[in-house]
Each structure stands twice: as structure tokens, then as C-alpha cells.
Amino acid sequence: MVPVVFALAAVVAVVFAIVTIAHSSPVINVLSLVVVFFAMAAIFALLGMDFLAAIQIIVYSGAILVLFLFVIMLLNIRSVERLGSGRRVQALLGTVVAVGIGAAALTAVSLLTPTSGAVYPGSLETGTVVPIGRALLTTHLFAFEFITLLLVAAIVGAVYLARRDP
Amino acid sequence: MTDIPIPHTWVLALSAALFAIGTLGVLLRRNGIAIFLSLELMLNSANLAFVAFAMTLAARPDGAEAALAGQLFVFFVIGVAAAEAAVGLALFIALHRLKGAIDVDRVNILRW
Numbered sequence: 001m002v003p004v005v006f007a008l009a010a011v012v013a014v015v016f017a018i019v020t021i022a023h024s025s026p027v028i029n030v031l032s033l034v035v036v037f038f039a040m041a042a043i044f045a046l047l048g049m050d051f052l053a054a055i056q057i058i059v060y061s062g063a064i065l066v067l068f069l070f071v072i073m074l075l076n077i078r079s080v081e082r083l084g085s086g087r088r089v090q091a092l093l094g095t096v097v098a099v100g101i102g103a104a105a106l107t108a109v110s111l112l113t114p115t116s117g118a119v120y121p122g123s124l125e126t127g128t129v130v131p132i133g134r135a136l137l138t139t140h141l142f143a144f145e146f147i148t149l150l151l152v153a154a155i156v157g158a159v160y161l162a163r164r165d166p
Numbered sequence: 167m168t169d170i171p172i173p174h175t176w177v178l179a180l181s182a183a184l185f186a187i188g189t190l191g192v193l194l195r196r197n198g199i200a201i202f203l204s205l206e207l208m209l210n211s212a213n214l215a216f217v218a219f220a221m222t223l224a225a226r227p228d229g230a231e232a233a234l235a236g237q238l239f240v241f242f243v244i245g246v247a248a249a250e251a252a253v254g255l256a257l258f259i260a261l262h263r264l265k266g267a268i269d270v271d272r273v274n275i276l277r278w
Contacts, residue, residue, distance in 0.1 A: 006172050010180045017184050017207055021191030026199050033203050036184075040210060043177070047221050052237055059244055064206070064251050071255045072199060075262045094193030102186025109178040126224070126234045135234050136241070143238075147245040154249035158256035164263075 006046055013039040026072045030065055037061045049127040177218035184211035198258050198268035202251070209247050213240045 012035065019032040037060050045053035125131065136144050184207060191204025220236025223229040258268050265272050 003172055006176065010176070013180065014183055014187070017187045020207060021187060021195065021200070021204050026197065029200055029203050033206065036207065037210065040214060043180075043214070044217060046172070047177075047217060049217060049220075049237055052217070052240060055241065055244065059248070060210075064248055067251055067255060068199065068203065071258060075259065075268065077197070077199065077268065091194055094190065098186050098190035098193055101189050102182060105182035105185060106179060109175050109182055112175050112178070126230055126237065131234060132237060132241075135238060140238055143242060147242055150249050151245060151252075154252045158252040161253070161256040162259045 002046060006043060009039040009042040009046070012036075013043075026077050027069065030068050030072065034061045034065050037065070047127075051127060051129045051132055174218045174222045177221070178215060181211045181214035181218065184208075184214065196269050196271055198261070198270050201270065202254055202258075206247060206251070209243060213243055216240050216243070 016032040016035040016039070020029050020036060023029055023032065037056055041053040041056040041061075044050075044056060188204045188208035188211060191207065192201050195201050195204065216236045216239050220233045223236070224233035226232075261273065262268050
């Protein structure tokens, strides 16, 4: 059961990732990336990381990608650009580099022994909100505070960049 | 219910595939928003790899701390991605105001 659900989610993720990078309409790009993130949230939930799955949907699909959608509609972008259109040499080199990176990563993964870390779905005690919240506010408090600082700096910078010239 | 465990190499293989697709998008697209979306895809494939390794360590007897650390790294990556999206989209708004398009080929002021 679990491998079947995982395979289904993986196929959905890969197919819609290809739609994300290949389709010419930006709105369809964003919406198919939402589907990819839902498939990834399904995988997180399958592996027992419940809180992570919820955050993936609420923060990533709900906040960040809606920001993308908002900007696309604000700027009224109607792209007619297709994948790899334009410069031939760049398209060829880009394909070679991306396929090379993918092949190298897959080779490295295939060298690992699959039995060394079997995943037992649903058996993770640290996947819920209590242990994560405790670790976030005790062990990793410093990093947590710095992330908040980074977000404040980014928002202030974004407002400064996007405003009209005085 | 006894379930068959998923090998962590499956999750890592999916992560590698998504990373390669994202790289292809970053290198081949010219629309700024599309490049940004491909970048988000690459960040998420890294998250998937974090999760896979966290699960590997969680299978060990003393691995609870490591499994927690893997998940917290994913949260920090999501935080950094949110900051990056905010600044990047503001840059694209400014660029659109300046050039009337967000085609990255038209951003050539600093090109020599």
C-alpha cells in the first residue's frame, strides 16, 4: 500500500514538475507547481512527518505560491516563450548541464545500499508539532531568531525595492 | 496494518529527478517568474533529500535527535525561500516598471 501511494505521488510530482518548467503560461506554471507541492506533502505525510506536510501546504502552496500568482496577475504577464526557444547554443548547453547533474545525482543514489535506511511510515515520534516546537524554541532558538530577522529584513527590502521612485 | 517500508533511495531518486528538472528550467527559461519557480522546485528537492536522510537516521536506535534536525532544516529552508521569494518578486516588479517586461535577456545594463 505505502509503496503504491509513494509511486503515485512521485509520478504526479515529476509530471507536474515538467509542466511547471515547460508550459508557456506563467499561471499554469504556478498552478502545476502547487500540484507538485501537494504531492510532496503527501510523501511527507507518508513518511510520518505530519507537521511538515501541513506546513508544506499552508506556507508553501498557500502563501509563497499565491504571492507568485499575485505578482503575475499584477504585472499582467502573458508570456509566449517556450522552453528552449531562442538561443540554440544556450539551450543545448543547459540541457547537457541539467541532464549531467541529474545523472550524477542518480548515480550517487544508486551507489547507496537501499537497505541501509529503510523508512518505516508513520513510526516517527518526532514528526508532530510538540517535539518540533520544543526543539525550535530550545536547541535551535538562535537559528530560529535569525530566520525571523532575515524575514523582517527581506520584507523591508522588498517594500523598498517595489515602491515607486520618490 | 503491516506496511512495506519505502527505501530511502527512492525518495533520494525522486529528489534528484526534481532537482534536474529544476536545473533545466533555470537554464532554459527566459521568463523571470518561470526561472524563479524552477528555483523553488530545486529548493524543494533539497527538502526532500533532507527528509530522506532524516528518515534514514530515525531508523537507528539513537536517531530521534537527527530526525528532528532534518525536519528543522526543512523549516529553515522554507523560511529562506519565503524571504527569497519576497525580495525576488519585488525585484521583478521594479524591473517590470523599468523595462515593461521581465524577460531576463532584456536586463543587460551591467553587461559589458
